[in-house]
Amino acid sequence: MEQTKAISALAALAQEDRLAAFRLLVSAGPDGLPSGTIAEKLDVQPTRMSFHLTTLERAGLLSAQREGRHIRYAVDFGQMRHLLAFLMEDCCANNPEICGLADIKPPRSSSL
Numbered sequence: 557m558e559q560t561k562a563i564s565a566l567a568a569l570a571q572e573d574r575l576a577a578f579r580l581l582v583s584a585g586p587d588g589l590p591s592g593t594i595a596e597k598l599d600v601q602p603t604r605m606s607f608h609l610t611t612l613e614r615a616g617l618l619s620a621q622r623e624g625r626h627i628r629y630a631v632d633f634g635q636m637r638h639l640l641a642f643l644m645e646d647c648c649a650n651n652p653e654i655c656g657l658a659d660i661k662p663p664r665s666s667s668l
Contacts, residue, residue, distance in 0.1 A: 557642040564616070577608055578612060581618065586631075588621075613629070
């Protein structure tokens with residue numbers, strides 16, 4: 557991943573509603589969720605959520621598919637993997653197993 561694309565993706569995630577939406581969509585899996593459902597689950601006004609989802613889509617983190625009057629958003633897991641790989645590229649002198657990341661289990665968040 558190019559540095560400019562990584563910066564764009566990280567900037568898009570650096571906002572509370574967008575980060576919450578991204579995490580919700582990660583947990584939803586490849587089928588994603590309609591924008592209205594995302595707004596409802598996160599208690600965010602639908603128009604404001606649409607703005608945030610569009611920002612994440614432009615940053616390459618989400619894909620959008622129109623379904624009639626609604627838009628279904630899903631995480632682009634390939635792009636997410638590229639971003640994570642970019643962030644970890646030089647981990648422990650190119651020996652990521654030294655970092656012990658496989659042993660780390662993220663805490664369960666009650667917000668999702």
